[in-house]
Amino acid sequence: MSESNQFALLRSRRFGPFFWTQALGAFNDNVFKNALVILVVYQIAAASSADSAFYTNLAAGLFILPFLLFSATSGQLSDKFDKARIAQWVKALELAIMVVAVAGFVWRNIPLLMTLLFLMGLHSTIFGPLKYGLLPQVLDERELVGGNGLIEMATFLAILLGQNLGATLIAIPDTGAWLVGGATILIALVGLGCSLMMPKVPSPAPDLKINWNPFSETWNNLTYIRGNRAVFLSCLGISWFWFFGSVFITQLPSYAKYVIGGDAGVYTFLLTVFSLGIGLGSLLCERLSGHKVEIGLVPFGSIGMTLFGVDMYFAKPDLAVAQGLHVAQLLSQPWVWRVLVDIFLMAVFSGFFIVPLFALIQTRSDPARRSRVIAANNILNALFMVVAAGLSAVLLNAAGLSIPGLLLATALMNAVVAIYIYTLVPEFLMRFLSWILVNTLYRIKLDGLERIPDTGAALLVCNHVSYMDALIIGGSVRRPVRFVMYYKIFNIPVLSFIFRTAKAIPIAGSKEDPELLAKAFDAVDATLAEGELVCIFPEGGLTRDGDIAQFRSGVEKILARRPVPVVPLALRGLWGSVFSRRDTALGRSRLPRRFWSKIGLAASDPVPAAEATAEALEAKVKTLRGDWA
Template sequence: MEPANQFALLRQRRFAPFFWTQFLGALNDNLFKFALTVLVTYQLQLAWLPPAYAGLVIGALFISPFLLFSATSGQLADRFDKRALMRAVKTLEIAIMALAAWGFVGQHVALLLGCVFLMGLHSTLFGPVKYAYLPQHLGEHELTGGNGMVEMGTFVAILLGNVAGGLLIALPESGAQLAAAACVALALLGRLSAQLIPPSPAADPGLPINWNPVTETWRNLRLAHGNLVVFRSMLGISWMWFFGAVFLSQFPAFAKEVLHGDEHVASLLLVVFSVGIGAGSLLCERLSRRQVEIGLVPFGAIGMSLFAIDLYFAVRALPAPAAGLQGLGAFAARGASWRLLIDLGALALCAGLYSVPMYALVQMRAQPTHRARVIAANNILNALFMVASSLIAALMLRAGLDIPQIFLAMGLANALVAAYIFLLVPEYLLRFASYIASHCMYRFRVEGREHIPATGPALLACNHVSYVDALLIAAASPRPIRFLMDHRIFATPLLGWLFRLAKAIPIAPQREDPEAYERAFARACQALEDGELVGIFPEGAITRDGRLQPFKGGIMKILRSHPVPVVPLALHNLWGSSFSRIDGGPLMSRPLRRGLFNRVGLVAGAPLAAAMLASPEHLRERIEELLGV
């Protein structure tokens, strides 16, 4: 049975051991890296590793395995049982942390840097397994919540790891020993948690392993590119890592040089950012009503830009500081500081809204047999974008931009990148419009959502009550729908643009334009052959009196050549709303007639086999039953 909410997953064996395994791994990664950074920055004086370059070197060593070995790890995750792989990876972590403990106690920095590379390898091997595991054990309606929990856990682990690593290594005399013990203990706990993960059979047990990372990386990228929606969503995820990496990398210098705050102020910025990401990730399930709702992605993108831009102006509004570095108390005492913290937290929250639905979409739409390799390709792109973010931030600093100006540039660039991605993948914009219609204009409820098939071709047949019927139906569907729509609606400025982006199929009456009529049905049949959903309004026009009109014969014309299942749909309570044609008037002739937020609904009936429909009237009778007529 599906849990009541995402937190209930923590009580189920199919999710809880996996969650704690990945949480402990992320916690250990960050505790180890931050403890090492503090060690070489404050406690040791190394001519060959100046403190200014310590963070850069450690970050580069950790990220390099993602570029080198992600392709191989994706193959392993598709080839072998994921539980066995996770156990093997966590056993490797114990060995790496034992070496690191020796390095901490003996202050062997070269050995510790080698362990950074090995921990990067550990994370590289774990990444594809982690994201391929979720859709294997979670239902479609749990995927957004599960991803939200994982993203929240990851950023909480990053925060706790950085705090714990800094506190432990700073303890006099015993700091290195305590940091070493903590790393080994976390590795042991992670291995114990992995022991409880349930079996996860291989997706492609016969897959031959290509050990050449260069050719396999290229092959994985081409494999991901085979599904353009998935590939472009991966680019969107990678951009989010680019965007976030710029902010995270600049927090220490931003706190010291711009805010004139001490290390506690820098830690506060990290806390606010991490909590914001976690809150946004968890909020996704509630806002999406437990489905993969990519309509949230534009909301997140808009918020990321708006709050990044306002962050620039919030910094400019700060009063001149007193001499010296301020502590938390002095920083919080300035009222203008709270605007800055709100901007930063809201920006991070929007980044969570942006990324979680994209991750869920990639997992849901990637073919199960090579899902892990697609996720490995995503990890490669993420690593490349993060490396590029460091280089571009460095170039902007060398060009004379200060840190607030870099944040402003990121906000503006995010708006351009997001607009480009949404135009390349118009499904995001259509789902955004559907989300607004179903959540902001109406109180929309769906009954029988499970009858709309997640895979395979099908016809969706619905009564036609208003100009926003297609948007509401799209909001209830787990995947895009190609609607057959009256050609005149394409002349409506906003709706026409949206439906053209969504590849809706314009249809004209046969007596008016026979060629356009036949062309529309040919395109609908081709969409069914391609395994898509096709939406049709069998009445042929929006009702003018609120009653179900006689059905035309177009649906039978399609079924004669393509006998696919037909899902009957019934829209309730839309008649009389602003977008209906009450009294025979045109669109919005009675603005806000019934007000916003009135309750409307969609009922989906069980799919009907094409052989059961002898005439359009049989389908009309079924929809009348769903309407309660």
Template sequence: MSSQTRLLRARRFLPLFVTQFLGALNDNVLKNAMVVLLTFQAASWTALKPEVLANLAAGIFILPFFLFSATAGQIADKYDKAVLTRLVKLLEIGIVLVAGAGFVLHSLEVLLASLFLLGLHSTLFGPIKYAILPQHLGEKELVGGNALIEAGTFVAILIGTLLGGLLAGDLGGSGAITLVGLVFAVAGYLASRGIPQAPPPAPELKVNLNPIVETWRNIAFSRENRSVFLSIMGISWFWLYGAMFLAQFPAYTKNVLGGSETAVTLLLATFTLGIGVGSMLCERLSAERVELGLVPFGSIGLTLFGLDLAFASPAGPAGSDALGALALLEQAATWRILADLALLGIFGGFFIVPLYALVQQRSAAAHRARVIAANNIFNALFMVVGALAAAAMLGNGLSIPALFGVAALCNAAVAVFIYGLVPEFLQRFVVWLLIHSAYRLRATGLEQVPHDGAAVLVCERADAIDALLLMAACRRPIRFVIDRRLSHGPLLRFVFGECRAIYYDGAVPPAPTFSEIDAALAAGELVGLLAPHALSDAASAAPRLPVTLTPRGGLFSRIDLAVGAPAN
């Protein structure tokens, strides 16, 4: 049974998953239903143009992320997150009733107020759902839990968007919207009652309601760890990138592919389900641990398939009649476009899940929710900037396929920038690619490796491949002590250079090598000895963990790696 299957049967995860799924579903049902209803019946509600009304609604929904994310992060760090979740779900029930009152009173102001409150609901719940995962999940479950949350969120977005449109049109109008929203809200509250307690990490915290001061303080918390902050930048970029693609689907389908509304649904479903599949695959590809090597892999796919989508898109519709989803599928060119969208989603899942897990894992527990709140602020800011930039480029005559191509090239530039600042991502990718393309690795005993503090890994052989295998298995950075002659070739030089390997020349290391080892251990680093017979006097004060590697035959070379119990 996979860990994801086990999580979906565990009380410490399933109620949270159901709660967040229903919350995301309800947000999108209500939001999309309101937008569709107001767009097609704008004349009976207001004198504003439908396109102005749609953009106004989008702005009102996202405004609470800027105003209240800092406060939401403080509250999530100060109080029990399980209790907060139930209160947020009660708020959601009230929001649905406000929306229903807006429909009954035929009041645009009340409907827009309920939309603002929906944004507030999402703002409050965001830090809770991500900060609670490390409290209820083990280290090996964190990637699987995040994958399920991301997959569930995007599936909920897809279903909610489709259902909201149907409710606003053919399935009964405002009364049906209110009833369905109320059912989902009540079901979400009932699910939240099953979430186990999650004691607050900072109960003594005094909540500061000043959004400007607290926003800067949350950003400062997120900048304490460089890899965490740059992961937040990567997450925010992904939301900009993905939201930009999603926003163009209606116009792209109509004006480029010549498709109808059902064809829009086909593109939306393909892209969204791709993200779900990619998220779920992350755990398998990362061996149930936070594998940063998948992030560059994801960014490569996001760039390549974004560019291919731009080149695969036709110049314009072939005929004057709008094609439904089935008619569009009869065209051979459509399959390449759908493949690009699916692969964009899959590689997006590879990109986003490890970044969320890294933010949770490496941010300090005392202010983890506030770091996630900072992430939500940046997410909202990036999406707004992306929407404005896309509107400006399209307004100046750029075609939608060309916009996709520009976004893909920008994605490549952002990736190069981030990996230049944090080479650990690229180093992990090189190691992951080298190992998983040639070996099947099974590692045991990694729980013996301490999460922090000095320790020594003593390998039985002096071999660069052994070092790469150990890097691939252990998520904690290792400083290897290695004979310079073993680090041959540009890839190995890059990998060992980025892990700040301690080099020596010859069979017997000189005295400065032992001084460097002592300094690394004094700094609390994990040191890997590839030639223990020559370094037997090193690191006598640190726990020593024997590492054995046993190669076996097979389609790929099978390697069993075992880390023994520490000894001094």
């Protein structure tokens, strides 16, 4: 049963225990990691910024190295076995690691702690494919963005709380090491208990034969995802996000100490701001996307990441003169508020960027190979993060770049990478333009769109009120839709890019261009034969008076060649908008009078092809629209 509110998922057994299992795992990761970072940066290597940077980057590299080595095997395990059982074994491993970690903290044994950090990376490597592969199995498509948003929110709040707890406990004189060890053991025990409450998750590929060679299996996984262009480039987008994020997060302790001049509490405060931003952005994705996978948010996110990342440099480009400031002293400095706003909004837009990409990979991957696709994504993530750690070390130490300079360079690279990806996959940019146009101009009330089949061919028929109709329908329906539209609308500047990228089908009247008309019917038939959705406007043009005109016989010709279910749609409230013909009919110039106006889109039950005459469909659309023109 689809949950109308993403937070309602937390009460369901299919999602709740898993949510807390993964959240506690991320929480424990960060208690351990931050205690280690604080121990090194502020105690063992406190006298040297170069030593601090070396150990910080070493820790980041050791944690992600297992993703390179073991992700391919982890993906196979998650596809072959019950994911709940794997989660339980992973939590048992976490508990064992934390028991040994007590000795590492008490003895201040950096080599031992770094080894355990590597093992925690292994723990996360095994859990990664399980985490994102499980969600599409226990959630339906309308819940997927909300579920991913909750997971991302929980992950970054776990980072926030874990970093705070780790930093606080390790700083306590004499007993800090024991407290860190005890806390990590307790968290691991609670996480193990939550994992034992997870219901069984059926294996999508129980007959899979495990390839234990990590190198050949890694190559197989990467080769496989390259066959799905949208998924592959989405994986690259996620990997770039982790490159971008790992540079900022890894340098944040040194940024807090040497650029801002703060103490350990200031670092924790900056991390709090960043984590809250990521959490808010992740949760807002469901509301902004309307319970569907809206990849138009991805370019929106990348723009914000770049703008606020660049401004972060100009807000504080030089090193601090004063050192050891606590949070209250820092907040008394006028310039710091600009830094905080930049960090927070950069994080919010990062949430817009990452959540839709994960949801797209999950929905467009073969269910039997989904965990291996996630594993391939994790391999790419690890490669990008290793490169980020190495490049950061080179630029800071060999090239002499300052920490603000490194962050500026990363933000500028983000713009270049984003432009490159969007030129390769114009669908991202098309959906962004559609999302901006529709959500700037309208507030849409949706009614009955779940009646549109989730799979298989279907013909959508709708009244035609404005030049924005295709964008509104395409942005509201969960599945991709190919539109049949009058060629003059198809060729409108800017909108033409959107229509062409969405593979709309231009059509003309029989007297205008009979050849184009024939091509349009052939294209519609081929699209339906491939099991896709096609939307037509049977009136043959925009309404000139607000009423629904007589439906033409083209719909019957389509169904005669390819009998598929027909779903009547009705647009409401668009008559009188700047993109309708109301002003033209009244002899006035088209001037905008309403922005963000309330409109509606409704769907009725599918009509069998044998009953779908033009007259019957016209009557259904009129009834569906009602008096709200």
